[in-house]
Amino acid sequence: MPRAPEIRIVGVTGIPEVTPGTRLDALVVDALAKNELALQAGDVVVLTSKVVSKSENRLIRLRDLKPSPLALSFARNDVRDARTVEAVLSQARRVVRMDRGLLLTETHHGFVCAHTGVDGSNVPGKNVVALLPEDPDNSARRLRLGLKRKTGVNVGVIISDTFGRPWREGLTNVAIGVAGLRPLRDYRGERDPHGRLLKATVIAAADELASAAELVMGKLDRVPLALIRGYKYRPGRGSAAELVRPAARDHFR
Amino acid sequence: MPRAPEIRIVGVTGIPEVTPGTRLDALVVDALAKNELALQAGDVVVLTSKVVSKSENRLIRLRDLKPSPLALSFARNDVRDARTVEAVLSQARRVVRMDRGLLLTETHHGFVCAHTGVDGSNVPGKNVVALLPEDPDNSARRLRLGLKRKTGVNVGVIISDTFGRPWREGLTNVAIGVAGLRPLRDYRGERDPHGRLLKATVIAAADELASAAELVMGKLDRVPLALIRGYKYRPGRGSAAELVRPAARDHFR
Numbered sequence: 001m002p003r004a005p006e007i008r009i010v011g012v013t014g015i016p017e018v019t020p021g022t023r024l025d026a027l028v029v030d031a032l033a034k035n036e037l038a039l040q041a042g043d044v045v046v047l048t049s050k051v052v053s054k055s056e057n058r059l060i061r062l063r064d065l066k067p068s069p070l071a072l073s074f075a076r077n078d079v080r081d082a083r084t085v086e087a088v089l090s091q092a093r094r095v096v097r098m099d100r101g102l103l104l105t106e107t108h109h110g111f112v113c114a115h116t117g118v119d120g121s122n123v124p125g126k127n128v129v130a131l132l133p134e135d136p137d138n139s140a141r142r143l144r145l146g147l148k149r150k151t152g153v154n155v156g157v158i159i160s161d162t163f164g165r166p167w168r169e170g171l172t173n174v175a176i177g178v179a180g181l182r183p184l185r186d187y188r189g190e191r192d193p194h195g196r197l198l199k200a201t202v203i204a205a206a207d208e209l210a211s212a213a214e215l216v217m218g219k220l221d222r223v224p225l226a227l228i229r230g231y232k233y234r235p236g237r238g239s240a241a242e243l244v245r246p247a248a249r250d251h252f253r
Numbered sequence: 254m255p256r257a258p259e260i261r262i263v264g265v266t267g268i269p270e271v272t273p274g275t276r277l278d279a280l281v282v283d284a285l286a287k288n289e290l291a292l293q294a295g296d297v298v299v300l301t302s303k304v305v306s307k308s309e310n311r312l313i314r315l316r317d318l319k320p321s322p323l324a325l326s327f328a329r330n331d332v333r334d335a336r337t338v339e340a341v342l343s344q345a346r347r348v349v350r351m352d353r354g355l356l357l358t359e360t361h362h363g364f365v366c367a368h369t370g371v372d373g374s375n376v377p378g379k380n381v382v383a384l385l386p387e388d389p390d391n392s393a394r395r396l397r398l399g400l401k402r403k404t405g406v407n408v409g410v411i412i413s414d415t416f417g418r419p420w421r422e423g424l425t426n427v428a429i430g431v432a433g434l435r436p437l438r439d440y441r442g443e444r445d446p447h448g449r450l451l452k453a454t455v456i457a458a459a460d461e462l463a464s465a466a467e468l469v470m471g472k473l474d475r476v477p478l479a480l481i482r483g484y485k486y487r488p489g490r491g492s493a494a495e496l497v498r499p500a501a502r503d504h505f506r
Contacts, residue, residue: 004264004265004266005264005266005469005474005476006262006263006264007469008259008260008261008262009260009261009262009465010257010258010259011258011259012257013258037257099504100504111420112420121445121454122445122446123449124447125447165419166365166418166419166498166503166505167364167365168427168457168460169437169455169495169496169497169498170437170438170455170458171455171456172425172456172460172461173461174421183423184423187473190472190473192374192375192472193375193473194375194378196376198472201374201415201424201472202423203415203423203424203425203472204422204423204424208425208426208465208467208468209468211461211465212461212468214461215461215465215484216259216260219456220440220443220446221258222446223258231468243421243422244422245419245420245421245422250419251350251352251357252419252505253419
């Protein structure tokens with residue numbers, strides 16, 4: 001019998017508050033060491049986008065924003081802070097739905113998500129919100145290179161965020177930045193054990209890795225970093241852009 | 254420092270072909286034993302819906318179906334087998350999108366997915382397709398009770414299937430049947446480390462567990478069963494119905 005495939009997912013604790021300029025490669029290596037862990041080739045490091053945003057100073061003070069009439073109108077109907085709505089709209093490339101409390105937008109990266117990913121949780125300061133990283137693929141790539149430099153090993157890096165979805169309740173973690181691994185696992189053209197050709201099966205492995213990491217992260221425990229060991233993946237440049245469905249092929253935009 | 258939370262996900266190999274009437278509790282216990290594993294209290298067992306469908310004889314022969322004019326018309330435009338389209342429509346409660354090759358429907362359980370979950374992969378026989386289990390929550394519950402009877406321990410059970418989603422490429426595994434754990438992790442009313450109230454955060458933990466399990470399952474390796482150990486969850490009756498967004502609150506139906 002083939003040996004059972006096994007994956008370990010470790011939530012990395014003891015990470016200090018991240019501030020603009022914090023070096024993420026050093027942060028990850030130090031936090032792993034405190035947890036008596038060291039990177040191994042083929043590991044996947046998952047880091048929340050919030051930490052990346054803070055390190056890249058993607059924070060804005062709400063008092064610096066002047067709400068547009070559109071922001072004021074939506075905020076009035078939904079009892080929200082108009083400046084937060086202004087921050088959301090300022091980051092959007094397109095509004096997908098603006099109705100019954102939902103403000104669903106497309107980010108400049110192409111992600112469709114609530115509030116353009118603008119979020120105030122786990123940010124210090126009552127009137128400060130975090131924006132998504134400007135280029136999360138690049139953030140992932142820089143972290144991957146920094147980890148390679150510091151430890152000598154090649155790992156995959158995923159920057160994760162928490163998105164909702166239609167039809168199903170609850171949020172799940174997805175990948176918004178990827179480096180060092182192919183985010184999609186393509187089975188098309190392969191055959192199942194009965195010899196039948198698989199026609200439509202492409203798995204969003206990077207999103208599943210981000211979801212798996214969320215299981216050890218929680219939202220309250222200061223665990224913005226997870227180490228995934230044992231997942232077999234094809235190394236490659238990778239980019240979260242591969243996970244964005246082109247609008248022309250999308251039935252819900 | 255608190256001990257790092259760690260989850261193990263083991264793909265259980267050596268599972269024989271499942272046929273109508275196969276006892277799933279015995280199947281799981283025997284397969285775990287062959288992998289030198291035994292259930293522990295708090296484990297989560299994830300089983301693919303395909304295996305459950307086979308054991309419950311949710312298989313149909315395409316030659317027994319007579320395509321309706323609607324099925325013939327859609328099949329003609331999309332170069333598909335009209336009998337497969339008939340099987341898909343026969344299982345649907347509602348058609349959500351029928352356009353440009355996409356046949357997205359609502360199942361009688363309330364799940365919105367491609368082809369009402371009707372699928373021919375990993376099914377023996379060229380012209381046989383599998384339907385989703387009639388009541389996957391009940392399938393999960395029966396498996397959970399059977400495992401309790403055979404091993405004495407309480408575990409969570411998830412029946413998983415592979416669904417697409419709008420806006421993002423690739424499929425991910427989600428939970429379509431749940432027993433023994435609450436599928437949603439609700440953070441609303443709790444405070445982040447900065448004391449800020451979390452307003453909108455409900456995590457679809459059962460879907461994340463299903464996605465995590467997919468990472469060791471693959472599509473070609475006869476690994477329809479995963480054991481997840483170390484995930485802290487609140488036991489409870491649980492139901493995948495909690496993961497279905499009511500149509501009235503859904504912006505995309």
